[in-house]
Amino acid sequence: MAIVVLQDVHKTYPLGKTEVHAVKGVSFEIEEGDFLSIVGPSGSGKSTILNLIGCIDTPTSGTVLINGQDTKKLTDRQLTRLRHEVLGFVFQSFNLIPVLNVYENVEFPLLLGDAAADKSERREWIEYLIESVGLAEWRNHRPNELSGGQRQRVAIARALVTKPQVVLADEPTANLDSKTGEVIIELMKKMNKELRTTFVFSTHDHDIMAIADHIIRLQDGRVIENIRRSESAVSTETS
Amino acid sequence: MMTTVRIAFRNTRRQKKRSFLLGGAIAFGVMMITLLNAFTAGLIDNVKLNFSYIIGGHIFITGSELTDTGRVINSIGDDDIAQTALDEILPYVQQVNRRSSSMGLLIFGAKDAVQRLDGINWEAEPDLIKNLSVTEGSLDEVTDRQAMILPQATANKLGVAVGETVLVKLSTVTGQQNLGEFRVIAISQDQSGFGIDSAFVSLSYLNELLDLEEDAYQMLHVFLKDMADMDMAADIVYESIAARAEVEPRYSMGLNMDRDEDLEEAQMEALNQLFGGERQVVEPWEGTKFAVTTLNDVMAPVMSLIGVLNTIGLVVFIILLLITMVGIMNTFRMVLIERTQEIGTMRAIGMQQSAVRNIFMLEALFIGLGGACAGFIMANIVMLALSLIHFNTDSALKFFLYQNRLTFRLVPGSVALNLTLLLVMTVLAAYAPARAAARLRPADALRATY
Ligand SMILES: Nc1ncnc2c1ncn2[C@@H]1O[C@H](COP(=O)(O)OP(=O)(O)O)[C@@H](O)[C@H]1O
Numbered sequence: 157m158a159i160v161v162l163q164d165v166h167k168t169y170p171l172g173k174t175e176v177h178a179v180k181g182v183s184f185e186i187e188e189g190d191f192l193s194i195v196g197p198s199g200s201g202k203s204t205i206l207n208l209i210g211c212i213d214t215p216t217s218g219t220v221l222i223n224g225q226d227t228k229k230l231t232d233r234q235l236t237r238l239r240h241e242v243l244g245f246v247f248q249s250f251n252l253i254p255v256l257n258v259y260e261n262v263e264f265p266l267l268l269g270d271a272a273a274d275k276s277e278r279r280e281w282i283e284y285l286i287e288s289v290g291l292a293e294w295r296n297h298r299p300n301e302l303s304g305g306q307r308q309r310v311a312i313a314r315a316l317v318t319k320p321q322v323v324l325a326d327e328p329t330a331n332l333d334s335k336t337g338e339v340i341i342e343l344m345k346k347m348n349k350e351l352r353t354t355f356v357f358s359t360h361d362h363d364i365m366a367i368a369d370h371i372i373r374l375q376d377g378r379v380i381e382n383i384r385r386s387e388s389a390v391s392t393e394t395s
Numbered sequence: 396m397m398t399t400v401r402i403a404f405r406n407t408r409r410q411k412k413r414s415f416l417l418g419g420a421i422a423f424g425v426m427m428i429t430l431l432n433a434f435t436a437g438l439i440d441n442v443k444l445n446f447s448y449i450i451g452g453h454i455f456i457t458g459s460e461l462t463d464t465g466r467v468i469n470s471i472g473d474d475d476i477a478q479t480a481l482d483e484i485l486p487y488v489q490q491v492n493r494r495s496s497s498m499g500l501l502i503f504g505a506k507d508a509v510q511r512l513d514g515i516n517w518e519a520e521p522d523l524i525k526n527l528s529v530t531e532g533s534l535d536e537v538t539d540r541q542a543m544i545l546p547q548a549t550a551n552k553l554g555v556a557v558g559e560t561v562l563v564k565l566s567t568v569t570g571q572q573n574l575g576e577f578r579v580i581a582i583s584q585d586q587s588g589f590g591i592d593s594a595f596v597s598l599s600y601l602n603e604l605l606d607l608e609e610d611a612y613q614m615l616h617v618f619l620k621d622m623a624d625m626d627m628a629a630d631i632v633y634e635s636i637a638a639r640a641e642v643e644p645r646y647s648m649g650l651n652m653d654r655d656e657d658l659e660e661a662q663m664e665a666l667n668q669l670f671g672g673e674r675q676v677v678e679p680w681e682g683t684k685f686a687v688t689t690l691n692d693v694m695a696p697v698m699s700l701i702g703v704l705n706t707i708g709l710v711v712f713i714i715l716l717l718i719t720m721v722g723i724m725n726t727f728r729m730v731l732i733e734r735t736q737e738i739g740t741m742r743a744i745g746m747q748q749s750a751v752r753n754i755f756m757l758e759a760l761f762i763g764l765g766g767a768c769a770g771f772i773m774a775n776i777v778m779l780a781l782s783l784i785h786f787n788t789d790s791a792l793k794f795f796l797y798q799n800r801l802t803f804r805l806v807p808g809s810v811a812l813n814l815t816l817l818l819v820m821t822v823l824a825a826y827a828p829a830r831a832a833a834r835l836r837p838a839d840a841l842r843a844t845y
């Protein structure tokens with residue numbers, strides 16, 4: 157079963173007296189375990205689509221289903237819960253909490269929930285993630301003491317800490333040099349294989365999109381290509 | 396919840412200078428209001444204490460009798476009624492003094508002055524000797540029958556010195572003119588500053604001049620163990636006397652919100668009886684008519700003055716808080732803008748709106764608390780420093796001092812009120828920006844680049 161389903165999704169933003177039609181009737185599905193790259197030039201609607209999947213925004217029309225739930229029908233509280241329990245986020249500019257150190261940043265999403273989980277188990281899991289992203293020696297440092305690549309590693313660990321089904325990453329490599337960017341995507345791929353977590357990331361870098369198994373190509377708010385690498389092209393739409 | 400508290404607490408230290416300025420403004424306000432409240436509380440304590448020595452007690456029972464000729468005599472003819480009343484408050488009483496007093500015309504050479512004379516049983520009132528401050532002469536011969544301790548102002552007016560003799564013209568209780576002779580053994584410092592200081596003489600000699608029995612008296616002065624019991628004890632005494640004899644209505648400032656004129660007149664009468672003012676017979680009565688007055692009654696004008704002072708202080712404090720509130724509101728609006736992306740991040744990760752709001756309000760609360768603590772500590776340091784100063788004054792200022800030092804007393808009620816006021820206003824000030832922060836749409840907040 158598809159974990160994310162978009163059906164004829166439109167999104168318009170008000171812009172002064174006119175409107176910007178950012179997404180124009182997009183439909184696609186994301187399967188569990190996918191390592192999906194959404195690619196397209198700047199302004200093609202990548203962020204908008206990731207926001208819609210990430211439940212931090214709702215479509216103007218059409219439906220976004222997460223685990224079969226229509227996000228348009230949920231209250232802010234329920235959407236927040238859904239984001240907390242099902243989704244993880246990695247941002248272009250890392251967006252770590254500056255007053256918290258590496259360990260606390262990774263732990264942070266866990267503290268937002270009901271958090272009845274066993275303390276030592278939780279601790280082990282956080283340490284495991286920090287170890288996995290290669291920051292064991294930096295666990296007590298604050299974000300401003302880390303390099304960009306290191307910060308993005310923290311963000312990946314933070315996104316995974318709640319054991320989400322889908323991690324969404326909007327241009328996670330845009331603020332990194334290409335070498336570091338590639339390492340970050342490889343790290344995401346490693347976590348995708350290890351934890352069976354679905355990853356969706358957007359990019360306009362060709363080297364980086366090459367690592368994905370599934371690529372959705374956008375142009376001007378429309379899907380122009382939808383390719384599954386492993387089983388060759390699943391479908392190709394041209395508009 | 397702990398996460399919210401921790402983040403809020405750490406956020407206070409992100410812009411140290413800003414938090415410091417806000418906290419500092421709050422600390423200043425708290426310091427000033429705490430100082431003022433403690434200062435006035437200490438002042439009242441001292442004034443009451445000093446006053447109680449000057450007028451010789453906390454509760455006063457006076458009596459007046461009506462002669463056949465329609466004259467009013469100040470005298471307690473029925474000691475039993477007063478004594479029964481006193482027995483009822485026995486556990487609270489430290490000492491009871493029985494005094495007589497009269498207004499008299501003091502004559503020295505060609506000069507004269509009107510002066511109130513208090514007849515004292517010196518053996519029964521050793522504390523008075525201790526608390527009198529004498530500028531000239533000494534109290535060694537105080538038990539001499541014709542000894543007189545004269546207030547400075549009157550001594551100056553008469554030009555009399557220690558060791559010299561003054562003549563006193565006064566009326567007996569029955570209205571006969573009488574003449575006495577006193578030797579000034581000491582001159583006392585004017586303590587009240589209100590011109591009501593008494594000249595102290597011996598009770599038995601004054602009684603003789605007033606044509607009272609040697610052991611008679613006109614006024615019962617009651618010292619209590621604890622001044623705080625004053626009004627309660629006075630009420631008991633009043634009820635007891637009222638059950639057995641005529642008594643003037645109690646003079647009670649606070650309780651009569653709707654004052655009627657008869658009552659006010661009667662209360663003036665009670666005060667007149669205490670200070671020997673002009674008397675008017677409104678309605679005739681039989682036997683002794685009592686009046687019960689307390690130090691609090693006498694102090695009422697001073698207290699209301701200090702009450703006004705405290706109210707002004709509170710108003711200034713609130714104005715200061717309002718200014719601080721504007722500061723807090725503006726600061727948190729700025730914080731909101733600075734941290735928009737961070738708020739978006741936290742909301743995306745799964746933080747509920749209420750938690751975002753709480754982080755803001757808690758941060759304000761912490762700044763308020765920090766400022767309050769600092770202000771409170773500073774106030775205590777200043778109080779300590781000021782109470783170390785020894786004022787070598789002989790003026791009326793002494794009346795406000797305790798053993799020549801200012802004293803401060805923290806009133807828990809005022810401290811609690813000020814603190815509550817402060818914290819409520821701080822949190823209120825942060826509420827609007829906090830709510831705005833909570834209501835930011837996550838997608839918009841994340842797009843923000845400041
Ligand atoms: N909040 C917004 N308000 C107005 N216009 C927006 C907003 N967000 C995005 N857009 C516009 O929508 C289009 C798609 O933007 P976006 O989804 O950010 O594209 P991408 O991430 O691919 O660069 C662009 O033209 C952009 O200017």
Ligand SMILES: [Mg+2]
Pocket residue numbers: 202203204326327
């Ligand atoms: Mg974008």
